[in-house]
Amino acid sequence: MNIKKIALGFSLVLSSNIVLAGGGQAVNCRMENTGYQNVYEGQVSCLASMRNGRLVKLEDYIFPTVHSSVTINRLVGNEFLNCTAKVPFSHVQPITKEVCDYTPYVNVSARQYSEGEAVFEISANDKDGHIQSRDVRINGASVSSHSDSIQVYGAVGETFYLTITVTDNDGYSSSSSAGITIKRFGSINPL
Numbered sequence: 500m501n502i503k504k505i506a507l508g509f510s511l512v513l514s515s516n517i518v519l520a521g522g523g524q525a526v527n528c529r530m531e532n533t534g535y536q537n538v539y540e541g542q543v544s545c546l547a548s549m550r551n552g553r554l555v556k557l558e559d560y561i562f563p564t565v566h567s568s569v570t571i572n573r574l575v576g577n578e579f580l581n582c583t584a585k586v587p588f589s590h591v592q593p594i595t596k597e598v599c600d601y602t603p604y605v606n607v608s609a610r611q612y613s614e615g616e617a618v619f620e621i622s623a624n625d626k627d628g629h630i631q632s633r634d635v636r637i638n639g640a641s642v643s644s645h646s647d648s649i650q651v652y653g654a655v656g657e658t659f660y661l662t663i664t665v666t667d668n669d670g671y672s673s674s675s676s677a678g679i680t681i682k683r684f685g686s687i688n689p690l
Contacts, residue, residue: 522665522673523604523626531598538563539586545571547580561586601626603667605633609659609677612650614684619649619661619677628668636662653681 544558557571557580564586572581605623612618619637623630635642637651638660651659662676 522602522671522675524602525599526602526671528597528599530595532593533596534594535591536565536594537567538565538589538592539567540564540589541587543569543571543584543586545582545584547571547573547575547582549575549578549580555580557582557584559584563589600669600671602671602673603630603665605663605665605673605675607661607663607675607677609661609679611679611682611684615652615654615681617651617653617659617679617681619651619659619679621647621649621663621675623647623663623665625665625667630665631668632666634664655681655683657681 540561540563542558543561544556546554547557548554555573555575557573559569559571561569566586567588568583568585570581570583572579574580603623603625605621607622608620610618610620621635623633633645635644635649637649638658642649649661653659658678658680660676660678662674664672664674666672
């Protein structure tokens with residue numbers, strides 16, 4: 500098929516129909532050290548005061564925690580007692596968390612704008628960086644465009660397919676495509 504004219508630019512689009520979107524997937528997930536934290540563990544004790552003024556020693560064993568102090572709660576007789584105790588330092592441990600790269604997200608939709616004219620709307624972004632390059636093709640022919648709105652013109656019955664592949668700054672790629680057949684105005688439907 501012959502592309503009669505391609506106009507690049509921004510257009511008013513009343514609505515769009517998503518055909519196929521790609522990307523935004525987590526890839527290359529790994530555990531990374533993001534810092535260090537103190538760990539506390541051991542036997543603790545503190546003194547709690549009863550209503551009659553008598554001091555009672557409360558004891559407990561604290562399993563590994565990142566808190567350097569704890570509150571010990573006990574029921575002694577018919578009194579609820581509590582006191583705060585320092586937990587002995589045990590060691591320093593690395594803080595690790597899962598870190599992932601993300602493929603870029605790209606989506607293209609197609610909508611007939613008027614009889615003989617259609618528009619492809621492109622949206623692309625990269626969650627963990629930026630879009631480094633994009634390859635836009637209409638009916639297989641490369642189109643040099645950095646616009647997010649691409650208009651095509653053709654005769655009633657002519658079909659246009661747009662495929663876009665975006666590559667992010669980490670080298671990951673995603674693709675999306677949409678197609679539309681030019682209809683008589685009033686019977687507009689994307690493929």
